[in-house]
Amino acid sequence: MNSWNEGYFTKSTYTYGYYRELSPNFMRWCLLIKGIVAPELTEESFHCELGFGQGISANIHAAATPGTYFGTDFNPAHANLANELAKTSKSGAKFFEESFEEFSKREDLPQFDSIGLHGIWSWISAENRRHIMEIARRHLKSGGMLYNSYNCLPGWAPAAPLRELLAIYDRYSGKSGAARGRVEPALKFAEEMIAAKPAYMNLAPNFAKTFDHIKKHDPDYLAHEYLNLDWDLMYFADVSEISQEAKLDFAAAAIPLEAIEKLNFTAQASEFLNKIDNPTVKEQAADYFINRQFRKDIFVRGIRKISPIERIDKILGTRYILMTPAENVPMKFNTYVGEVNLPANYYRSILEFLQEDSYRPKNFNEYLQRNTIKDIRNLIEPIIILVNGNHIMPCQSESAVQLVKKNCERLNAHICERAIFESAINFLASPITGMGVPVNRFQQIFLSQYKNVGKTADELAAKTWQIFYRQGQRLFKDGKAIESPEENISYIKSMAEGFLRVQLPIFEALGL
Numbered sequence: 001m002n003s004w005n006e007g008y009f010t011k012s013t014y015t016y017g018y019y020r021e022l023s024p025n026f027m028r029w030c031l032l033i034k035g036i037v038a039p040e041l042t043e044e045s046f047h048c049e050l051g052f053g054q055g056i057s058a059n060i061h062a063a064a065t066p067g068t069y070f071g072t073d074f075n076p077a078h079a080n081l082a083n084e085l086a087k088t089s090k091s092g093a094k095f096f097e098e099s100f101e102e103f104s105k106r107e108d109l110p111q112f113d114s115i116g117l118h119g120i121w122s123w124i125s126a127e128n129r130r131h132i133m134e135i136a137r138r139h140l141k142s143g144g145m146l147y148n149s150y151n152c153l154p155g156w157a158p159a160a161p162l163r164e165l166l167a168i169y170d171r172y173s174g175k176s177g178a179a180r181g182r183v184e185p186a187l188k189f190a191e192e193m194i195a196a197k198p199a200y201m202n203l204a205p206n207f208a209k210t211f212d213h214i215k216k217h218d219p220d221y222l223a224h225e226y227l228n229l230d231w232d233l234m235y236f237a238d239v240s241e242i243s244q245e246a247k248l249d250f251a252a253a254a255i256p257l258e259a260i261e262k263l264n265f266t267a268q269a270s271e272f273l274n275k276i277d278n279p280t281v282k283e284q285a286a287d288y289f290i291n292r293q294f295r296k297d298i299f300v301r302g303i304r305k306i307s308p309i310e311r312i313d314k315i316l317g318t319r320y321i322l323m324t325p326a327e328n329v330p331m332k333f334n335t336y337v338g339e340v341n342l343p344a345n346y347y348r349s350i351l352e353f354l355q356e357d358s359y360r361p362k363n364f365n366e367y368l369q370r371n372t373i374k375d376i377r378n379l380i381e382p383i384i385i386l387v388n389g390n391h392i393m394p395c396q397s398e399s400a401v402q403l404v405k406k407n408c409e410r411l412n413a414h415i416c417e418r419a420i421f422e423s424a425i426n427f428l429a430s431p432i433t434g435m436g437v438p439v440n441r442f443q444q445i446f447l448s449q450y451k452n453v454g455k456t457a458d459e460l461a462a463k464t465w466q467i468f469y470r471q472g473q474r475l476f477k478d479g480k481a482i483e484s485p486e487e488n489i490s491y492i493k494s495m496a497e498g499f500l501r502v503q504l505p506i507f508e509a510l511g512l
């Protein structure tokens with residue numbers, strides 16, 4: 001290929017997403033709940049993200065994880081922002097503007113404790129997948145973890161022709177511009193075809209429903225997802241075999257709930273799956289029961305197991321932090337096998353324990369000192385369910401927190417300053433968890449005003465309104481612009497009161 005983009009869509013930059021699965025601390029914890037040893041996160045650790053996009057996850061993890069971060073993305077606009085953020089946080093991250101091929105040939109890379117790639121594998125060529133495996137083969141430590149996510153079969157099988165329709169329309173449209181001008185005509189074409197009821201839809205009854213779901217996404221996201229030259233669907237076994245080139249074995253899903261069998265499979269499905277001896281066949285067969293479209297896999301180079309009792313000891317010994325007020329955590333949720341109702345009294349006692357002392361992070365040995373529990377194993381399932389739902393999060397060690405605190409402060413201050421002008425980055429870095437925390441533009445402005453200007457809702461409202469007023473912006477309530485300054489201020493004040501009462505105590509506990 002002559003072009004640097006190798007058929008990858010580069011006419012618009014990617015979205016500003018954050019993914020906890022790329023966090024070394026989260027990867028470690030997913031391995032822990034499967035009883036697998038993971039690298040310690042220390043000052044001497046090295047981590048790497050491949051295809052970091054706008055670099056939001058990469059920078060949050062570089063700032064909030066001890067050690068040194070590396071990464072590459074061949075889109076210069078992406079590398080530009082990623083490096084600007086790294087400079088402000090002083091995390092020491094080294095972000096390159098190289099292709100996977102160029103990066104795989106570097107002679108100056110360290111041995112990584114973790115490598116992460118999210119939203120890459122299915123959208124690049126087989127040759128590029130080989131370059132990624134070469135990076136892992138040469139540079140992942142023994143015991144190192146690799147996170148890879150990809151569109152998979154069999155879940156995508158019925159709707160794959162829909163993607164082909166969008167891609168082929170675009171390829172022959174003669175258009176070469178930015179996302180919106182290409183995505184919209186392709187969507188219109190597909191919509192018209194669906195309205196004309198092609199016979200294929202009899203075979204894939206969810207075709208129209210999938211299209212309705214797809215078309216709601218942001219055009220930049222859709223262009224990167226569907227308009228690339230490459231879009232390869234694979235079964236788990238295919239990816240597992242390719243990963244063997246770098247001596248990688250599948251270890252765990254970066255989806256905690258998958259560690260609880262009864263919440264994923266009916267008794268009949270479990271009985272069938274548990275008769276399968278080969279782990280690869282079993283893992284792939286499971287995808288048929290779940291009808292899985294997207295996998296989030298953690299591979300390890302040289303799996304080592306810990307004993308069941310050590311596993312429990314370590315899960316309970318980890319500190320956790322509550323991410324939402326205890327009373328807001330729902331007591332039911334949906335799984336592949338239907339709705340699950342949680343025993344509310346038991347869960348509330350756990351959540352209230354974590355909320356005590358202004359949300360101070362706590363381990364469950366402290367809970368056990370105060371509560372009598374018949375069997376300590378009964379604590380493992382609630383912990384996994386609550387982490388899965390993002391309601392609680394595993395924390396880093398106290399020493400790790402000290403190492404990364406300043407980097408996070410600098411990165412967060414910069415993101416909050418940017419919030420005055422735009423609402424691009426809606427996440428901040430927590431030194432406590434080593435992960436990103438969703439914080440919207442208003443919350444970022446309030447947080448920065450609270451730290452630097454004033455502490456009351458009146459002060460926050462007045463200062464925030466000044467920012468909006470200078471930019472000629474108004475707030476919207478029930479879809480209508482609020483016109484008078486007094487009404488704008490009063491509306492901002494009500495948001496500020498909510499912020500001070502509900503979010504601020506959690507943000508402070510998270511070290512934001």
Ligand SMILES: C[S@@+](CC[C@H](N)C(=O)[O-])C[C@H]1O[C@@H](n2cnc3c(N)ncnc32)[C@H](O)[C@@H]1O
Binds near residue numbers: 018050117124224
């Ligand atoms: C779908 S985006 C995902 C970005 C990010 N991981 C995320 O999830 O937000 C894929 C990224 O991979 C980068 N990319 C694609 N092919 C590449 C290659 N051959 N070498 C380096 N980067 C590549 C693109 O520039 C883009 O930023």
